[in-house]
Amino acid sequence: MNGTQVIIVGAGPTGLTLAVDLARRGVDFRIVERSPRHPAGSRGKGLQPRTQEVFDDLGVAEEILATGRVYPPIRAYAGERVVWEGRMHEPREPEAAVPYPMVLMQPQWRTERILRDRLAALGRHVELGVEVTAFEQDDDGVTVTLGGAERVRCDYLVGADGGRSSVRKGLGVGFEGETSETERMVLGDVRATGLDHEHWHTWADMATRTMRVALCPLPGTDVFQFTAPFTGEEAPELSLESFQRILDEGSGRTDIRLTEVAWTSLYRVNVRMAERFRVGRVFLAGDAAHVHSPAGGQGLNTGVQDAYNLGWKLAAVLGGAPGRLLDTYEEERLPVAADVLGISTRLYGRAKRGEEGAHARDEETQQLLLGYREGSLAVGERGGERAPDATLGGGRLFDVLRGPHFTLLALGAADAGPVEEVNARYGAAVRAHTVAPGGGTGDLVDVDGLLHEHYGKGLVLIRPDGYVGYHGGEAGLRDYLAAVTAG
Known part of the structure; x- marks a missing residue:
């Protein structure tokens, strides 16, 4: 075998x-x-x-x-007339903590x-x-x-x-x-003429503001994702002709022509x-x-x-x-x-x-706020939280975290002893670093002070999946590592 x-x-x-x-x-x-x-x-x-x-x-x-x-701007129409335009997500620039x-x-x-x-x-x-x-x-x-x-x-x-x-x-x-048998949606990847690829084009029932049909341009392609909800027991046929009919009826237009359906699916709310x-x-x-x-x-x-x-x-x-x-x-x-x-x-x-x-x-x-604060692997004030990125001298914290290892950070006046001990005992499985404030001297330099502001002084053990496991002093670190590693 x-x-x-x-x-x-x-x-x-x-x-x-x-x-x-x-x-x-x-x-x-x-x-x-x-x-x-x-x-x-x-x-x-x-x-x-x-x-x-x-x-x-x-x-x-x-x-x-x-x-x-x-995501492109959403453009809502009444027939050919644009009645609203906006974005699903407000634009945000990268930050040190959120790249x-x-x-x-x-x-x-x-x-x-x-x-x-x-x-x-x-x-x-x-x-x-x-x-x-x-x-x-x-x-x-x-x-x-x-x-x-x-x-x-x-x-x-x-x-x-x-x-x-x-x-x-x-x-x-x-x-x-539960699975809804009455709330369903047809989806497909389609090619179409008569629409630009810079907007997510939608048509809705003006009285209820519920969507009838939408075409969203997919990046790096000439394809739109076609979506149209429907109710009732009988599902539409998943074909070019059926999709064209749904589009004509939902948009009230005849100038947009679907030329190809590359993929189709029938979705039930599940x-x-x-x-x-x-x-x-x-x-x-x-x-x-x-x-x-x-x-x-x-x-x-x-x-x-x-x-x-x-x-x-x-x-x-x-x-x-x-x-x-x-x-x-x-x-x-x-x-x-x-x-x-x-x-x-x-x-x-x-x-x-x-x-x-x-x-x-x-x-x-965005799933950045999700964490494991209530879990048994979360120890200390920041235990279970996502570890934010930060600017370091010559790079980013995510550069240090990248890879299949744990990362131990000794911040502020934390003794370098645990760093030396961990590096000697665990090798590549746990990579330990001293972190100095901006202008200081250490393995890593917290240029903007973000790490010291977020964690204070002490030891921070970051799991391989980017969440803080242990946040505290030297006393509990050995027991924690024994529970999560082969060392």
Whole structure:
């Protein structure tokens, strides 16, 4: 029987993020995808600022930024007449603490391609057309049947295989929530004449201010994402002719012509969350664990955060860290998923009711404020918070954090002794630095004083996923490191 350390089921953004993270950590794994080909649709097109920070760490941010764009202005029409124009997100400039302040538009097919290219550069590839047909676990591992014939033994199995997850169903884990049979939407990637590519073009019912049809230009392409909600039992045909009819009726215009439909989908409003994110040696992540309304662009991004949380913990335990570290995956991610589900549901409700300003998005959707303050890995005043970026002499804090390691910062008058001890004991697994105020002398210099203002004096241990684990004095640091590393 073949063996590997981890099997990832599903090669969407969640599975690919986990695969890239495990690959750079030297974990042996396989990533399998039931579909015989990679998907082509734009689908989840919004990348939140926190996701861009994750992609910075994984080595794909440069291409993501180069090929994406900020969301274009929304232009609302009554027929041919422009009746309103505005933005979903107010423009923000990068700051020392927040280098990626704007939501980025990127068709999902390209996000996945960029992640696959990064995975290939790390020497790993997705296995297409491979379905998990059965699995069983015991105290020592999981036996997975692939394609009905091949049996593979692994230490851990991760289901990142979408809302209809076969892994979740195989576990017998409930998927609580509701699916609306009356509130649905047709989506497609279309080419069209008669519209510019600098605006998100929308037509709404003027009485209720609810959307009828919209075309959003996708960056780096001549394609629009077509969206149109509908009610009733009978779904429209997913064809060029049907989409043209929906556009004509929804816009009241005949001068806009659709010339090609490249991808189509029928979406039902689906709001559900798994009862558990872990059963023994099997984990659920992304849409396999939670599904949201599309409002607020949270689904893809939350899946990426799931994978980013799980990756370093799997690698640590496989490398010898205490197994109870894996308990913190569900402990940390399930409450976040519940909060995000609430945000997207609330935003969808506002849009459905036609509330004024329902298009606007603020910092609650950017995922920069999400954290794990109530979790067992959060120790000290700033424990569990996202670690902000900062300007250092010759670079940024994110440059120091980038990679699969923990980072220890000794600020102010903190004794350099812990830094020397940690570097000697943990090597590349924990990189420790003294941080001097601006004008001072240290491994790192806090040019603007942001780090000292934020943390004060003392020791700050930043986890591999960019959250503060430990914030305090020397006394508790050794015990904390013993709980999260193999040292």
